[in-house]
Amino acid sequence: xxxxxxxxxxxxxxxxxxxxxxxxxxxxxxxxxxxxxxxxxxxxxxxxxxxxxxxxxxxxxxxxxxxxxxxxxxxxxxxxxxxxxxxxxxxxxxxxxxxxxxxxxxxxxxxxxxxxxxxxxxx
Amino acid sequence: xxxxxxxxxxxxxxxxxxxxxxxxxxxxxxxxxxxxxxxxxxxxxxxxxxxxxxxxxxxxxxxxxxxxxxxxxxxxxxxxxxxxxxxxxxxxxxxxxxxxxxxxxxxxxxxxxxxxxxxxxxxxxxxxxxxxxxxxxxxxxxxxxxxxxxxxxxxxxxxxxxxxxxxxxxxxxxxxxxxxxxxxxxxxxxxxxxxxxxxxxxxxxxxxxxxxxxxxxxxxxxxxxxxxxxxxxxxxxxxxxxxxxxxxxxxxxxxxxxxxxxxxxxxxxxxxxxxxxxxxxxxxxxxxxxxxxxxxxxxxxxxxxxxxxxxxxxxxxxxxxxxxxxxxxxxxxxxxxxxxxxx
Numbered sequence: 431x432x433x434x435x436x437x438x439x440x441x442x443x444x445x446x447x448x449x450x451x452x453x454x455x456x457x458x459x460x461x462x463x464x465x466x467x468x469x470x471x472x473x474x475x476x477x478x479x480x481x482x483x484x485x486x487x488x489x490x491x492x493x494x495x496x497x498x499x500x501x502x503x504x505x506x507x508x509x510x511x512x513x514x515x516x517x518x519x520x521x522x523x524x525x526x527x528x529x530x531x532x533x534x535x536x537x538x539x540x541x542x543x544x545x546x547x548x549x550x551x552x553x
Numbered sequence: 554x555x556x557x558x559x560x561x562x563x564x565x566x567x568x569x570x571x572x573x574x575x576x577x578x579x580x581x582x583x584x585x586x587x588x589x590x591x592x593x594x595x596x597x598x599x600x601x602x603x604x605x606x607x608x609x610x611x612x613x614x615x616x617x618x619x620x621x622x623x624x625x626x627x628x629x630x631x632x633x634x635x636x637x638x639x640x641x642x643x644x645x646x647x648x649x650x651x652x653x654x655x656x657x658x659x660x661x662x663x664x665x666x667x668x669x670x671x672x673x674x675x676x677x678x679x680x681x682x683x684x685x686x687x688x689x690x691x692x693x694x695x696x697x698x699x700x701x702x703x704x705x706x707x708x709x710x711x712x713x714x715x716x717x718x719x720x721x722x723x724x725x726x727x728x729x730x731x732x733x734x735x736x737x738x739x740x741x742x743x744x745x746x747x748x749x750x751x752x753x754x755x756x757x758x759x760x761x762x763x764x765x766x767x768x769x770x771x772x773x774x775x776x777x778x779x780x781x782x783x784x785x786x787x788x789x790x791x792x793x794x795x796x797x798x799x800x801x802x803x804x805x806x807x808x809x810x811x812x813x814x815x816x817x818x819x820x821x822x823x824x825x826x827x828x829x830x831x832x833x834x835x836x837x838x839x840x841x842x843x844x845x846x847x848x849x850x851x852x853x854x855x856x857x858x859x860x861x862x863x864x865x866x867x868x869x870x871x872x873x874x875x876x877x878x879x880x881x882x883x884x885x886x887x888x889x890x891x892x893x894x895x896x
Contacts (some may be wrong), residue, residue, distance in 0.1 A: 457885075463583070463584040463586075464579065464582075464583040465582075465583040465584075465587050465590075466586075468583075476615065479612070480583065480584075480587075480610075480612075481611060481613055481616060481617045481620050482620065484580065484620075485620035485621045488572075488576070489853075496575070506582055506583060506585065506586070508579075508582045508583075508586070509578075509579045509582065523839065529770040535662065538690060
């Protein structure tokens with residue numbers, strides 16, 4: 431992997447890290463176990479590796495953002511996760527932050543596009 | 554499913570001990586669900602190759618298990634800059650103290666050059682110990698901060714209410730201050746030539762160096778060792794080199810900001826005559842004119858004079874070596890930072 435590719439990959443992972451946490455928290459407003467959560471996220475266009483998602487669920491639970499429960503389903507014991515009652519507010523604040531960042535980046539990109547366009551027209 | 558068991562067994566070995574069972578049970582449930590889904594899609598059991606691909610996609614057991622570990626480092630990014638700053642300062646001071654002990658304290662308390670050499674050789678060990686203790690203290694502090702953020706004190710002064718007025722004053726830029734003037738370089742060269750002339754006539758007129766002591770040396774029982782001649786010519790060579798360097802600077806028009814590298818070379822060359830004196834056999838700088846007859850009367854005095862001279866040269870050598878190390882350090886820092894200031 432070239433240095434530029436390596437830099438891109440690191441930046442991509444960094445960018446995805448926060449987004450994945452937000453997506454997982456948002457998706458876990460409904461109860462899921464690891465595999466179905468991964469499937470649901472993938473169906474909505476967000477692919478996550480198993481080796482990333484399952485430890486992430488553990489970390490979020492340790493931080494008190496999720497609660498979990500072992501329960502039998504389809505003759506198999508599974509660990510079901512959902513957003514903890516106190517985390518609804520945290521999720522709402524994170525979503526506000528996400529929307530604000532998203533809007534800011536859109537404005538920045540639009541402004542940059544407007545600056546580039548007149549030069550392109552002149553050429 | 555035997556392969557799945559073997560895979561989970563391999564993952565378990567690298568997991569945190571207390572959570573092994575829980576994590577493995579969850580991982581197994583998720584993986585079995587995934588396999589079932591895939592098999593119902595295909596309407597047949599997975600082949601050996603497909604199972605291998607599935608496990609390969611899950612990741613190497615070591616990698617999978619590592620994701621369950623908390624992020625581990627000795628000293629975290631918040632504390633690291635302060636740790637590195639303290640470490641550099643402590644190592645610098647430890648080095649200075651070691652040098653002072655080796656060059657000044659040891660010769661005063663113990664006799665013989667071996668003690669000085671032993672003290673010098675102890676320096677790396679002391680530096681490693683210093684670094685280890687500082688690392689240990691910072692690692693413990695960071696561990697306490699991460700485990701007990703509420704009870705553990707913050708880094709003093711490092712918080713949202715820090716005081717901008719407490720920032721240190723601006724440091725001098727590398728080329729701050731006055732540049733060397735033309736008059737100054739000319740005077741330096743003239744003085745250098747005069748000093749060289751003075752050095753060259755000393756063998757014919759020792760009075761110019763020793764004053765009345767020259768007559769005592771002439772009439773007394775002592776004489777200077779022949780090694781002083783080597784030292785003398787080395788000194789002449791160093792002075793000629795320094796004058797030549799200044800002349801080259803004047804000729805090239807670069808006298809205003811003398812090259813730091815050439816300054817370091819000049820200082821390093823200046824060490825050669827002192828190192829030569831320190832290497833004189835048995836530190837015999839002064840001898841007896843008639844050792845057979847005078848040894849009994851003057852032997853003890855001679856030993857004290859030679860030892861005193863050796864001590865003085867050791868101190869001078871240590872000071873020049875420290876200055877040289879400091880200059881090299883500053884020069885290295887300048888080189889390291891140079892690409893950053895380029896536009």
